[in-house]
Amino acid sequence: MKLRDWILIALALLAMAVDLPARAAGAVGASGGLLASGIHSDRLAWQHFAGIVAPAGHGRVEFETWAADDNIYTETPAWPGDDAAQRRLRSSVLQRVLAPHGSLDAPVGDCGAVLDAGSGNFPVQAPQPGQAPCFAEEVRRNLATYRYIVQNGLNTQAGLAAAYQKAQSGWRVSLPEDAVQVKADWVPVETLIAWLGRNGVRLTGSQVRAQFHTTFAQGTSFALVAMHISSKDAPNWVWASFEHRLNPGRCDTMGCNDSYGAARRTIAPQAGAHNGQYADCAKTAALKKLFEVKRVAPAWNNYCLKASEIAFVARDGTPLMHGNSFTERVAAGIPIKRSSCISCHASAGFSRDGSAYIKQLTSHPMGTVKLPADIVANDFIWGILTINAVPVEQAKIPHNLDRTRITARR
Numbered sequence: 486m487k488l489r490d491w492i493l494i495a496l497a498l499l500a501m502a503v504d505l506p507a508r509a510a511g512a513v514g515a516s517g518g519l520l521a522s523g524i525h526s527d528r529l530a531w532q533h534f535a536g537i538v539a540p541a542g543h544g545r546v547e548f549e550t551w552a553a554d555d556n557i558y559t560e561t562p563a564w565p566g567d568d569a570a571q572r573r574l575r576s577s578v579l580q581r582v583l584a585p586h587g588s589l590d591a592p593v594g595d596c597g598a599v600l601d602a603g604s605g606n607f608p609v610q611a612p613q614p615g616q617a618p619c620f621a622e623e624v625r626r627n628l629a630t631y632r633y634i635v636q637n638g639l640n641t642q643a644g645l646a647a648a649y650q651k652a653q654s655g656w657r658v659s660l661p662e663d664a665v666q667v668k669a670d671w672v673p674v675e676t677l678i679a680w681l682g683r684n685g686v687r688l689t690g691s692q693v694r695a696q697f698h699t700t701f702a703q704g705t706s707f708a709l710v711a712m713h714i715s716s717k718d719a720p721n722w723v724w725a726s727f728e729h730r731l732n733p734g735r736c737d738t739m740g741c742n743d744s745y746g747a748a749r750r751t752i753a754p755q756a757g758a759h760n761g762q763y764a765d766c767a768k769t770a771a772l773k774k775l776f777e778v779k780r781v782a783p784a785w786n787n788y789c790l791k792a793s794e795i796a797f798v799a800r801d802g803t804p805l806m807h808g809n810s811f812t813e814r815v816a817a818g819i820p821i822k823r824s825s826c827i828s829c830h831a832s833a834g835f836s837r838d839g840s841a842y843i844k845q846l847t848s849h850p851m852g853t854v855k856l857p858a859d860i861v862a863n864d865f866i867w868g869i870l871t872i873n874a875v876p877v878e879q880a881k882i883p884h885n886l887d888r889t890r891i892t893a894r895r
C-alpha cells in the first residue's frame with residue numbers, strides 16, 4: 486500500500502474515533518427535553534422516582550405496593566393486598582423473547598442467567614458452589630394503570646381480541662395521564678459483590694446493604710441495580726432509567742445526562758471504555774430537598790438518572806439511543822447503540838386474535854417506528870407478553886420459555 490492510502494486509512498479511523506462516543510452507529514444519546522407543560526422530562530423523572538421510592542409502610546417503598554404482572558395479566562386480576570410475603574421476582578421476559586433459539590439454559594427458579602455477561606464483565610462462575618450468578622426482575626404498575634388495563638380488558642388474550650375489534654371503529658388504547666410503570670432489576674448480593682469485584686470495586690455485604698436498596702425474596706437477599714420508569718406525562722410517554730452509581734460502565738457508549746438531579750449534568754462516555762467507574766452523581770440542592778420532603782431513605786442517594794427520553798430522533802433526524810447498562814446491555818443482551826426505550830416500546834401491539842406482535846421488538850427498533858396496518862398499538866406497553874398467548878411458532882420463542890411457570894403463579 487502507498488503512503489497516501491495509509492494516511493487515508495488513519496484519517497478515517499481518527500474520524501471514527503472522534504465520532505464514536507456520542508454518535509455510536511448513527512445514534513445519539515437521549516437527553517430528554519421540555520414537555521408541553523413546560524417541565525423538563527429529567528425533573529419529572531426525578532419527581533416520579535422520589536414518589537416511587539418513598540416509604541410506604543411494612544418496610545416497603547411505594548412501588549413495591551403496586552400491582553405486579555401476576556396481579557394484572559390473569560383472568561382474575563386483583564390489586565395486591567398488604568402481604569409483602571407474596572412478593573415474587575421473575576427471570577427476564579424480554580431476555581427470553583430475545584434469546585437465540587435454544588441457547589439459553591432453563592432459568593434456575595426465578596433468578597436467571599444474563600444474556601450477555603461479556604458486555605458488562607458480569608460473572609459467569611458461581612461465587613460459591615451451588616450459587617450460579619443470576620438476576621431477577623419485576624414490573625409494577627400504579628393504580629391508574631391497573632384500572633385502565635383491567636377495565637378495558639387489556640389483560641387477557643380474549644380481551645385484546647375484543648379490543649382489536651373496537652379499534653376497527655376508531656377506538657385506541659390510550660392510558661390516562663397519571664399512569665406510571667416501573668421495571669426493576671435485582672441481583673443477589675453475593676453475585677453483586679462478585680460482579681463489582683471483577684470490575685475493581687470491593688464492597689462487603691454490609692456495605693451493599695447500606696448503599697443499595699435491598700429486598701429478601703425466594704430465600705435470597707437481592708440488591709437493586711437498575712430501575713426503569715415510564716409515565717404518561719406525554720402522548721408518547723416519558724422514558725427514564727436509573728442506575729446504581731457503581732454499575733460498571735454506567736455511562737459507556739451513550740454517556741449520562743441529567744439536567745435536574747445531578748450537580749454534574751453531563752458525563753461523556755469514556756472512549757472505548759468498558760465497565761469502568763464514572764463520576765458520582767452528586768445531587769443538586771433541588772433534588773436533595775425533594776428527597777427530604779418525601780422522606781426517601783439514604784440508600785437512594787446512590788442511584789443516578791442515566792437519562793430521560795421523550796422523542797424517537799434528535800432534531801437532525803438521527804435516532805436516539807437510551808438503554809440501561811444492566812437491564813438492556815447485560816441482562817437482555819441489547820447493545821446500548823441498538824437500544825431505544827421509546828422505539829422498542831412503540832412497537833408493542835397485538836393482532837386480530839389478541840396475541841402479542843413481537844416482530845419489530847426482536848429486531849431492536851431504533852428511530853421512528855410504524856406498525857403494520859393489521860396490528861393495533863398497545864400504547865407502548867409490553868406487559869402483554871406475560872399473557873400466556875403467543876403461539877410458539879409465530880413468536881419464535883425458545884422452547885425453554887416456560888410460560889406455564891408464569892401462568893402457574895396467577
Ligand code: HEC
Nearest residue numbers: 578579666668713715725726807808825826829866867868
Ligand atoms: C428491545 C426492546 C426494549 C427496549 C430497548 C426497552 N424495553 Fe422496556 N420493555 C420491553 C419489554 C419486552 C418489556 C416487557 C417484558 C418485561 O417485563 O421485561 C418491557 C418492560 C418495560 C417496562 C414495564 C412496563 C411495560 O411496558 O410493560 C418499563 C417501565 C420499561 N420497559 C421501560 C423501559 C425504558 C425506560 C427503556 C430504555 C432505557 C426500555 N424500557 C427499553 C422491551 C424494551
